[in-house]
Amino acid sequence: MSSAEVARAFRFFETNAQAITDEHIRICSIPASPFGERERAEYLSQKFSSLGLSEVEIDQEGNCLGLIAGATRSPLLVVSAHLDTVFAADTNFNVVRRDHRLLAPGIADDGCGLAALITLAQAIQNEPISTEGSILFVGTVGEEGEGNLRGVRYLLTRGRWAAKVDAFLSFDGPGVDRITNRALGSRRYRVEITGPGGHSWGDFGLPNPVHALGRAVSRLAAYPAPKDPRTTFNVGRIEGGTSVNSIPRTAMMEVDLRSASEAELRRLDAFFRRAMRDATDEENATRRAGDPELKLKIDLIGERPTGETPSDSPLVELAIESTKILGFDPRLDQSSTDSNLPISLGIPAITLGAGGTSGFSHTLDEWYDPRGRDLGLKRGLLVILGMVGLV
Numbered sequence: 001m002s003s004a005e006v007a008r009a010f011r012f013f014e015t016n017a018q019a020i021t022d023e024h025i026r027i028c029s030i031p032a033s034p035f036g037e038r039e040r041a042e043y044l045s046q047k048f049s050s051l052g053l054s055e056v057e058i059d060q061e062g063n064c065l066g067l068i069a070g071a072t073r074s075p076l077l078v079v080s081a082h083l084d085t086v087f088a089a090d091t092n093f094n095v096v097r098r099d100h101r102l103l104a105p106g107i108a109d110d111g112c113g114l115a116a117l118i119t120l121a122q123a124i125q126n127e128p129i130s131t132e133g134s135i136l137f138v139g140t141v142g143e144e145g146e147g148n149l150r151g152v153r154y155l156l157t158r159g160r161w162a163a164k165v166d167a168f169l170s171f172d173g174p175g176v177d178r179i180t181n182r183a184l185g186s187r188r189y190r191v192e193i194t195g196p197g198g199h200s201w202g203d204f205g206l207p208n209p210v211h212a213l214g215r216a217v218s219r220l221a222a223y224p225a226p227k228d229p230r231t232t233f234n235v236g237r238i239e240g241g242t243s244v245n246s247i248p249r250t251a252m253m254e255v256d257l258r259s260a261s262e263a264e265l266r267r268l269d270a271f272f273r274r275a276m277r278d279a280t281d282e283e284n285a286t287r288r289a290g291d292p293e294l295k296l297k298i299d300l301i302g303e304r305p306t307g308e309t310p311s312d313s314p315l316v317e318l319a320i321e322s323t324k325i326l327g328f329d330p331r332l333d334q335s336s337t338d339s340n341l342p343i344s345l346g347i348p349a350i351t352l353g354a355g356g357t358s359g360f361s362h363t364l365d366e367w368y369d370p371r372g373r374d375l376g377l378k379r380g381l382l383v384i385l386g387m388v389g390l391v
């Protein structure tokens, strides 16, 4: 806090609020659906190059990378935000301003993280701030949903920086008090029930996949999920059938199971599987003798490990002190983010808010209010410089 470079960078965040928001709007206007992050990654890599980062590339998985080399290569800190959103390719990503708010799908999750990435790199380059260790800036692909952390997984297990990373920091969403140091485990499934199908009147009595799926949803919805450790389930998508007067041939749903505890997650998982089997059996039991059976298929489409970066690790302590020095009460929490993966590999990792406020995340009404963003950026800078060291 007493360094002149840090003071200059802090002023940069305060006096450039408008330009930072303009950049935020530019990057969020580029569509980035799951598995459709390429254009946004290319924009970010041009940005990294124009800021003078070295070793700028888009890796084989689609992550965008750029290095600010310090006096030495280690410690090497990854500073990341995710490029992808939860929204389909045909979504309108244009950003609308209303009063203080910016409205667009993905504007906060993780548009504000991407804006933080660019701004922090810019502050370190332009002020300039010389560091002991090095900082690898990364826009990751595949953080959301079926992306299943594929970007960060490639980066840390197969990419050319794998095994060279000493710590990992992700900016995801808004805020200045949250420090996510625990990884929330999740399992995601696609359930498909198939049958012969037929005429709604003429073939009545054949087992019906949508009816079976309804029974399955009803059983899952009755699960007595504990509040502590927090455990949740969600049927997020259903699909099936072709017309109102046809017995469908298929019904499909996608299910997300989460728990703060690995043991509770296993218990929920077992209940879920049994519920799917029982529901299918129940529907099959209604069929006439000799009619074909419904078939049940359960595919695991995502799995995120649980774990934590201990609260007394240097990275978490730095985040706690940085939060306090800016006048906020640090709040350690648990979530499902890119940090799950490094945590599972034993690399110290946390996820921080990028400042500002937001609402309606993961919906088409998502908004972000950049007021107070500078505080998130200041906290982020302090954590980064604490990890890599000032020269």
Ligand SMILES: [Zn+2]
Residues within 6 Å of the ligand: 082, 109, 110, 143, 172, 173
């Ligand atoms: Zn996110």
